Amino acid sequence: MASETLAPNVTALAGASWPGAPVQDVDARGKPGDDRARTEAPAQDFSLFLRRDPAGQAEMAFAVEGIDCAACIDEIEDGCEALPGIVRARLNYTTHRLTIGWDARAEPAPARVLEALAKAGYRAWPFEADRLEEIDNATSRHLLRCLGVAGFAAMNIMLLSVSVWSGNVTDITPETRDFFHWLSALIALPAAAYAGQPFFQSALRALKARSLNMDVPITLGVLLALSVSVYETLHHAEHAYFDSAVMLLFFLLAGRYLDHAMRRRTRAEAGNLAALKAVSANRIEADGRLVTVPAAAVKPGDEVMLRAGERAPVDGRVLSGTASVDESLVTGETLPRHVGVGGTVHAGSLIHDGVLRLRTTAAGEDTFLDEIERLLDKASTARGRYIRLADRAARLYAPMVHTTALLALIGWLIAGASLHQAVLIAVAVLIITCPCALALAVPAVQVVAAGTLMRAGVLINSGDTFERLAEIDTVAFDKTGTLTLPDPSLSDTSHVPAPLLAAAARLALASTHPLARAIAVAHPDALPLAEVREVPGAGVEAEIDGVTARLGSPAFCGCEALAAARADAAPDASLVAVRLGEACAVLEIRQALRSDARAVMDELRDAGLAIVLLSGDRRAAVAPVAARLGVTDWWAQMRPGDKIAVLESLDAKGHGVLMVGDGINDAPSLASAHVSLSPISAADVTRAQADAVFLGEKLAPVAIALKVARRARHLMRQNLMIAVVYNLIAVPLAVAGAVTPLVAALAMSGSSIIVTLNALRARQGGRALEKAKEAA
Known part of the structure; x- marks a missing residue:
């Protein structure tokens, strides 16, 4: 493509595109504006959120609230895909972003999707990052408050319960025991009502949707344990189970808050891709004027100017100018690429130096950077469909627990037991099968194995x-x-005379070019020069002891012949020349394995x-x-x-x-x-x-x-097997009425301790792994 003359009011910006082409003069008039054109619109105006995918289908993203577990993925996706006209529905569990695609010729789908989600118990709205962040912050604060309330209540109730347990085997009076039970009730009931909201709401949504999730048995267990405890306290019984209910809520809330915090951090870091998008663009008008406009206003065919330190707002082809461009987005190569007339630049690329005039080939959502973002969202959604080992076990576990407890209740009533006795046995079944051991089976190993890996880096x-x-x-x-290694480094310099190497190191301190930084890092003791002149697109020069010294492209330093003779240079190496008076040398900078x-x-x-x-x-x-x-x-x-x-x-x-x-x-x-x-x-x-x-x-x-992962998976499977064997032994005893709710709570705690101790075996070999890492 032929080079076109830049507008006369544009002058040259300084830069060091080593090795560079001829420097071009451009004017640095006008800085990019910081204001971003933004249109606020009501959420019901779906047209603002619609886009067409490459296949011509209509597509829209929703933010979904109320997703608590991986089982929600299938429920939401299957429910949406069952709607007429919907061709695909993909939910990203990490970001809670639901992407819906439908035939653009069919009836608009957003309203039907929102209605279907509402019937299933989920709130949804067109995806907006700012609003999602607000909801996410509120959810995080609510979970933390619930956790704090449950922890405070559990500590105080346990203090009272220990007094009752010890008093039952010594000399506690019935009046004192009842007093402690009522104090426990006064703490537990309001605390459970507040702290249990995340589980109660999730269970209610599941029941409304005629399904079961892990929160249903948890909710039933907590409510029945509290109800039976109140009944037992009213009838002056020896035991109440307020401590078991609140402790269960505390541990489960801790796990849910940590999971939420992890996903929140992941969302925040993933959102940094937006930081690579230029907010504004320097568009060259038909009369040659340089106008700063929002990046979204640039269309294919428009001409834009890129200057040193800016990110490209569009994909384009270079009409004139030369520059050193960081295109790690495209190739992953951290060394800058020299771009001249006819070359291509992608959105998000960083201009290290020089000035370019581009003709836009793609803008808005059609740029290469947006393609990466779409690929990323699609890939994250696909991997999110992976079902964890514990989730697979939990899908079978919840209905089995409910069925067993219900059959125990009905069976004892038929056998002639009183309602009180039958309910106690059903509660014992729910408590003894409470998913603590199952819930700890995998996370306990994960925590120990993660600690082992952390020590190994x-x-x-x-x-x-x-x-x-x-x-x-x-x-x-x-x-x-x-x-x-992530940063380029200076290769073997044994052939370079010491005075030239010292001059190169001192000159490199005055430049921000990546190749200069590699030279400066290799010689940390070098002293900076007082006066250094930067020659745009070529390099830097200064006087050292009255002798002119230069560092930059071979052409700038007059070392073309020496650079051409470097046949032994690695294919992935960049050559930088240094001259001190009449002496000249070529340095090789490359990525080291x-x-x-x-x-x-x-x-x-x-x-x-x-x-x-x-x-x-x-x-x-x-x-x-x-x-x-x-x-x-x-x-x-x-x-x-x-x-x-x-x-x-x-x-x-x-x-x-x-x-x-x-x-x-x-x-x-x-x-x-x-x-x-x-x-x-x-x-x-x-x-x-x-x-x-x-x-x-x-x-x-x-x-x-x-190595650690293979051992961890083995221990996870062992823990799940322990939980299964525990239930095979404990459940029949509970159903037979041989276990009281108190003994059930102790047995539940015992199974949790066993799987936790087994998980600690993941630390075995940790020291050997650390030594192996050091030896490597």
């Missing part, structure tokens, strides 16, 4: 990470920032795992890395959608894939993979999609995580 983001990690048979790695990368690859192969490499970088840069690591299956120049396609093909063949990546362009594939890890240096959006992140500059935590 791995931080867990998702509750079911261990289950999915233990199921994988293939590991897919990104290259840049994952197999290599993590020190233990080869050892970890060998360890994974020995564990029976297949390894693939998925990179957005050039083939010339990927091939040598794959060869050094012994990886035979590798792909280069991959866009985010291409990586997802490879992962889906592996999944279709029955492979469970662990994806390890760090770039923003890796976020959709991390969300799409069966399980995922990222280094702590990854972008916020990427870390939010990863199931775990690892610390440090070594790759060993990846292998350690797999």
